[in-house]
Amino acid sequence: MSGKAGKILKDNLWTNNPIFIQILGICSTLAVTNSVRNTLIMTVGVSLATAFSSLTLSAMQAAIPRKVRMIVQVLVISFYVILIDIVLRAYLPDVSKQLGPYVGLIITNCIIMGRAEAFAAANKPFLSFWDGLTSGLGYMAVLVSIAVVREVLGFGSLLGFRVMPQGFEPWTIMIMAPSAFFLVAFVMWWAKTVQAKAAVKAAAAKAGPKPAPAKA
Amino acid sequence: MNAEPLVNPVVLFFASIFTSNILLSNFLGMCSFISISKDKTSANGLGLAVTVVMTICAAVSWLVLRYVILPLDIEYLSFIIFIIVIAAVVQMLEMIIDRVSPALYMSLGIFLPLITVNCAILGAILFMQIRSYGFLQAVTFGAGSGLGWWLAIMLLASIRKRTENNPVPAGLKGAGITMVTIGFMAMAFIGFSGMIAVQ
Numbered sequence: 001m002s003g004k005a006g007k008i009l010k011d012n013l014w015t016n017n018p019i020f021i022q023i024l025g026i027c028s029t030l031a032v033t034n035s036v037r038n039t040l041i042m043t044v045g046v047s048l049a050t051a052f053s054s055l056t057l058s059a060m061q062a063a064i065p066r067k068v069r070m071i072v073q074v075l076v077i078s079f080y081v082i083l084i085d086i087v088l089r090a091y092l093p094d095v096s097k098q099l100g101p102y103v104g105l106i107i108t109n110c111i112i113m114g115r116a117e118a119f120a121a122a123n124k125p126f127l128s129f130w131d132g133l134t135s136g137l138g139y140m141a142v143l144v145s146i147a148v149v150r151e152v153l154g155f156g157s158l159l160g161f162r163v164m165p166q167g168f169e170p171w172t173i174m175i176m177a178p179s180a181f182f183l184v185a186f187v188m189w190w191a192k193t194v195q196a197k198a199a200v201k202a203a204a205a206k207a208g209p210k211p212a213p214a215k216a
Numbered sequence: 217m218n219a220e221p222l223v224n225p226v227v228l229f230f231a232s233i234f235t236s237n238i239l240l241s242n243f244l245g246m247c248s249f250i251s252i253s254k255d256k257t258s259a260n261g262l263g264l265a266v267t268v269v270m271t272i273c274a275a276v277s278w279l280v281l282r283y284v285i286l287p288l289d290i291e292y293l294s295f296i297i298f299i300i301v302i303a304a305v306v307q308m309l310e311m312i313i314d315r316v317s318p319a320l321y322m323s324l325g326i327f328l329p330l331i332t333v334n335c336a337i338l339g340a341i342l343f344m345q346i347r348s349y350g351f352l353q354a355v356t357f358g359a360g361s362g363l364g365w366w367l368a369i370m371l372l373a374s375i376r377k378r379t380e381n382n383p384v385p386a387g388l389k390g391a392g393i394t395m396v397t398i399g400f401m402a403m404a405f406i407g408f409s410g411m412i413a414v415q
Contacts, residue, residue, distance in 0.1 A: 023250055023391045030243040070332075071303060078296045086292060101342030104295045108335035110247045176406060177241045181399030185392045193387035 005130055012134035015195070018111045019142040020188040025111035030143075030180045032102055036159050039147035040140075041088070041095055042102065047136020049080045050112045054132035056080075058120035073116050074107065081106045111135055146183045150174045221347055225356040228349075232360030238336050239368045240402040242343075245336030249369055250394055258327075259373035263366030265327040267359070269306060270337050274358025277301045277341045278351055298341050303332050336365055371401060 018024045025046070032038040056076050057064075064072050085103045088096040096103065106112070115135050120128035151157060154174030156164035173179050223231075238244045245266070252262050277298055285294055310328045314321045331337060340361045344354045375397050384393050 020391075024247060026243070026246050030246070074299055074303070074332075075296065078299055082292060082295055085295070100346055101339055104298075104342045105244070105335050105339055107295055107299060108338050173403075176402075177243065178399045178402040178406065180243070181395045181402060185388065185395035185399065188392040188395065189385065189387045191387075192389075192392065193385075196386065 004127070008127070008131050009134045012131065013138040013141065014191075017138045017142065017191070018114075018135050019139055019184070020191040022114070024114050025109040025139065026184065030146075030184070031177075032099060033143055033147040033180055034150045034154055034175045035098075036144065036147045036151050038095060038098055039143050041092065042099060042106075043136065043140035043143050045081075045084045045088070045103065046106055046109060046111065047133055047140060049077065049084060049106050049109075050115055050136045051129050051132035052080050053077045053112050054115050054120040054128040055125050057116045058123060058128035059125040061121055073113060077112050077116075078107050111139060142184075142187055146180065146187065149183055150179060154179075221349065221353070223353060225352045228353055229356040229360040232357050233364040233367065234405060235408045237364040237368055237402075237405050238340060238361040239365050240398070240405045242339060244339035245334050245365055248330055248334055249365075249372070250391060252327075253369055253372045253376055253394070256370065256373045256377065259369045260366075262327045262330070263369045265331055266334065266336060267362030267366050269302070269309065269328075269331050270340055270362035270365075271355065271359040272309070273302050273305050273337055274340060274344060274354045275351070276305060278344060278349070278354040281345060282351075294345065298338060299332075302337055302341075306332050336361065368401065368405075372398065375401075 012018070016022060019026060032042050053073075053076050057073060060072075081104065084106065085096070088099070088103060112132075115128075115132050119131045123131070148158065151159075152163060153171045156162060156168045156170050171179075232238065236242070239246070239249060248262060253259050280297060280301055281294070285291060285297060290297075306328050310321075313328075340358055344357060349357055372394070376394065379393070379397070388396070
């Protein structure tokens with residue numbers, strides 16, 4: 001059991017990361033990545049919504065007729081997103097205002113639907129919860145690192161505190177939409193290159209038990 | 217309900233196509249945007265479907281918001297209601313198109329169910345709610361956003377077709393280079409942003 005959970009963690013964080021491998025769910029959250037604080041709150045929301053939707057859908061899978069499966073999934077997801085929205089409005093009204101429509105858009109985040117369909121439909125509730133949570137974490141890791149770059153270069157601050165020296169000229173492009181696309185591309189590039197190298201190494205290790213000295 | 221913003225619906229229409237393109241400046245509808253933009257025919261079909269659905273959904277959900285949600289004071293349910301509105305509009309369109317024009321159904325039919333979970337549609341509706349647009353503004357905003365999305369996906373499909381065989385670093389192939397392309401497109405669109413504003 002723990003071996004399986006560990007594999008899910010590794011899959012969702014790295015080998016099958018929702019963002020740079022599956023390319024899912026980038027829609028709603030890229031827009032808020034010019035501030036680390038908003039990104040953190042948003043991705044925590046997505047992780048919780050994914051985890052609890054997977055848990056619920058996996059627990060009720062036997063009771064859902066196939067024909068209405070999609071609409072039941074959407075309704076369960078919206079239920080959790082409404083809870084998140086209400087909590088944000090009550091405790092973090094300023095963040096809720098800045099996030100605007102993007103909280104509601106968690107409903108149509110493809111990661112949640114994707115996990116519900118691909119994993120929760122065929123697995124036990126607890127494992128599905130873990131799968132949803134780790135998918136959210138993989139998503140969070142990428143988006144927060146993008147947000148750090150964008151906030152530091154675009155505003156010269158991190159989580160609202162000034163980190164760059166006084167004379168630093170902010171890069172306006174970093175707070176606008178295009179930079180998010182470029183940074184996602186960079187993350188994909190880096191991740192795919194590292195994974196390709198690891199795959200080559202693994203293949204080499206498998207091919208020859210005694211690795212020959214490097215021939216450049 | 218807040219007062220309507222003082223934006224001419226015509227200005228709003230063009231602003232939502234170009235300067236505040238729902239895809240390139242608000243990142244909505246990315247999933248299907250990336251997966252469907254590989255060839256022009258399906259990009260065209262999906263773009264048309266999104267435009268039609270978005271215009272109708274913007275109008276219908278404005279009416280629902282004004283005459284059902286606000287009077288009954290059930291704003292906390294608005295996400296669920298909007299999702300149901302979208303699903304219902306898509307379902308009805310599917311039936312109508314199937315009856316009226318089977319040829320169109322063949323080309324559009326497969327895209328319609330996809331649209332229910334397209335974040336651009338729900339996004340446009342939520343923007344409409346938050347900015348408290350009037351009816352005419354809501355419709356032009358919906359139509360403009362849909363057209364803007366259509367334009368963006370057609371441009372991207374054409375660019376991808378042209379650059380298909382260009383040499384690209386192995387790690388950037390596929391999604392990576394597509395993101396870079398979208399980034400350049402977004403820069404071009406944002407270039408207009410001083411001219412007109414959406415709100």
